Amino acid sequence: MSMPVFDTAAIERAATADLVFEAVRESLIAHAHGRTTVPPPLHLRFPDTDGDCHVKAGWVTGDPDFTVKIATGFYGNPAAGLPTNHGLVCVISAQTGQVRAILDDRGLLTAWRTAAAGALITHAMARPDATTLAVFGTGEQARLQVEWLARLRPIAAILVHGRSWDRARALCEELTARGQHARPASAEEAAGADMVVTTTPASAPVLESAHVRDGAHVTGIGADMPHKNELPPALFGRAALIATDDHDQCLHHGDFGHAVRAGAVTATDDTPVGLLLEKPAERPDDAITVVDLTGVGALDAAVASAVLRELTR
């Protein structure tokens, strides 16, 4: 039996928004209840070429497949006309260990599951009547967070803050072309939106706690290494509810960890996002809520497994 390899176009057709939302929601709930296996990732660095490689594995207990995902980032690639990121997902039978397929998705499924997770939890934690959304960052994930949240609730206005005003304007034009009302904004103005999503590789907070309004919800997406930090500890200190997608990971390399080490909150102040997706928490109108998402390997497994089912049915 030769090993099937599915390319990005096939994967893109199979991975509908409904399929991705469902797989992400179910796997975040499973993860909150400890029904997942997510070993510590493997990591290589290539200092001479400013590159790295992360390998993440995950399994939702009882699912027919698990996945091993390889993702590389080589930051000098754009200068040579190549994409920064490459990668693939191996889908492996949890019954026999046979490799069932390679999804040559070039990072697409990771981008989409990250967008879906951010959108689901932003929607679940924000006030029902929240209508303005700010995104910090102007990259792919900034655009995706808007797109995927717009599938779950109406967004009256979008504020985009980036270090580059030109890039912020370009993203706004792209969003406007898709029917959204979007405009660039200062960090202070953006931090005052009803819903704030940060999608940057920053290593120092991108907004000030004082600029976040009572009643707002803030979703941190960018932190995936110990030195990265988007949200100020003081914001966690003000929050009535803090959620994390993985307690240990968020402590180790998320914004939550920075807040704990700064003494703004204690290490037990977080709630698993899966529990909030299962049963939304009641929130006073003036409460601030914050979620720290660092990415969980079980989501890759759930999404890839669902995509492969679709591709082979």
Add this chain to the structure above:
Amino acid sequence: MSMPVFDTAAIERAATADLVFEAVRESLIAHAHGRTTVPPPLHLRFPDTDGDCHVKAGWVTGDPDFTVKIATGFYGNPAAGLPTNHGLVCVISAQTGQVRAILDDRGLLTAWRTAAAGALITHAMARPDATTLAVFGTGEQARLQVEWLARLRPIAAILVHGRSWDRARALCEELTARGQHARPASAEEAAGADMVVTTTPASAPVLESAHVRDGAHVTGIGADMPHKNELPPALFGRAALIATDDHDQCLHHGDFGHAVRAGAVTATDDTPVGLLLEKPAERPDDAITVVDLTGVGALDAAVASAVLRELTR
């Protein structure tokens, strides 16, 4: 560009003994000099189906490619008529992070690099006039250790010891059919050979130190997890020279670690095998030498990279 997948038959043709010996030798030497990157492996367990998955990565500094190797073992597979082990090797550019190829080798290259490493170091450490070889274990690696060592030096007689006398006899018949002189032996007799190679999944020593003769060389291949143990601590205590393929790994999950924890030797008593391949150590005729091999990810990278060069030239 679609991703090339090479199957086992193509890999088998490309991976000549010369190519594998050369890649293994060079990468063991590079590893001894710290010119490799070998992150801790990633590991998943599937208790309900008695399965596991190991992911190992490796890079020889400066080489054009690195590898991520996925290997599964599902121990209930044979009952369903399936092989226990599956796996593949992803060869990735260390310049750009692009996946260059998938080697769908089903574990072949791991088996061969393990055989080549064992043969190279047994040949380098054993007395030049050593002629009898004993193997403990009757599986694939037992056969391969004999085959690959026979490519490096003449072997006058082979003793095979296994828990199953029938399997030992079957392996001897196979070796005899290939022109070797092989017969089953007791553990005591086998331990008295000039060269002893252990290839078992044992969790307690398979031979007694007292049965090993002065002047003998012993190579331990089987230990790859903390609970596994093939060689008795007392044997390490008698050894004039102890070598390890990776100091930290051998301490953590090799026979050397058992000997250190038993107090038979200290944690600094080992020499990297790569140094002995570069420049053979002088050994008194009556000295006992021991090597503990646990498997190094850099070897996978070197072998896969060399095979891919051959496949695409």
